[in-house]
Amino acid sequence: SAKEFTQSVFNHASSLPPVSSPVLRDDFRQTPSDVVVAAGEPAVMECIPPRGHPEPTISWKRNNIRVNDRDERITMRGGKLMISNTRKSDAGMYVCVGTNMVGEKDSDPAELVVFERPVFTKQPVNQVVLADDTVDFFCEVHGDPTPTVRWRREEGELPRGRFEIRSDNSLRLNQVRGEDEGTYTCVSENSVGKAEASGTLQVHGKTRVQNDIEFR
Structure with a gap:
């Protein structure tokens, strides 16, 4: 009968598992952490999105702009x-985005800091x-954090009392002598690296031309 058929359909429907509604929770199971690297090194950020149905997909934003993996250096997997x-230029604030049909959820931001080793400019x-001349050895360097600069002489101490390190990090030698000959090295260092560059000094004695007048 129609009544029995209706009851049968009802019984069958009630035995089916309930159809779950789409859902996207708020809390990320893992939020990305801050990362500090030196330029040229790899960087990895990791995130597990909130639970959801359907399971959320993941994308990333840097400074609120979607990260594009068309750049061959960038891989997004899982x-x-x-x-x-x-x-x-990769440095900035990164956000992990979990997305499903309910909408999007952003993680707390994580910062990527990219330091640079010292590079001489x-x-x-x-x-x-010539002896008694003044000599300048120049040394300009770029890096982040700002590198320190110091000078050394490979053959021993810098000429005592006759050298100065100027505000532009150059080394000035005053009234040079033959004993000042050698190799002078600029050493630059910051928290991610160290660099050295050297120049040599040769000192020639001044020749004094004397006119000897011979009286006969």
Whole structure:
């Protein structure tokens, strides 16, 4: 009968598992952590999105702009964002985004800091001078954090009382002598690296031309 058929359909429907509604929870199971690297090194950020139905997909934003994996250095796999060869321009605030049909949830931001090893923009050069001259060895360096600069002489101490390290980090030698000959090295260092550059000094004695007048 129609009544029995209706009852049968009802019984069958009630035995089916309930159809779960789409859901996206608020709390990320793992939020990305801050990362500090030196330029050229790889960087990895990891995230596990909130539980959801359907299971959320993951994307990333840097400074509120979607990260694009068309850049061959960038790989997004599972919950990992991998940058193979970091540049200063990769630094910024990264957010993991979990998405399903309910909507999007953003993780707390994590910062990628990209430091740079010291790189010379001006290096000392080899010099040949006369005794008593003043000599400048230049050394300009770029890096982040700002590198320290110091000078050393490979053959021993810097000429005592006759050298000065100037505000531009150059080394000035006053009234040079033959004993000042040697190799002068600029040493630059910060928390992610160290660099050295050298120049040599040769000192020639001044020749004094004397006119001897011979009286006969």
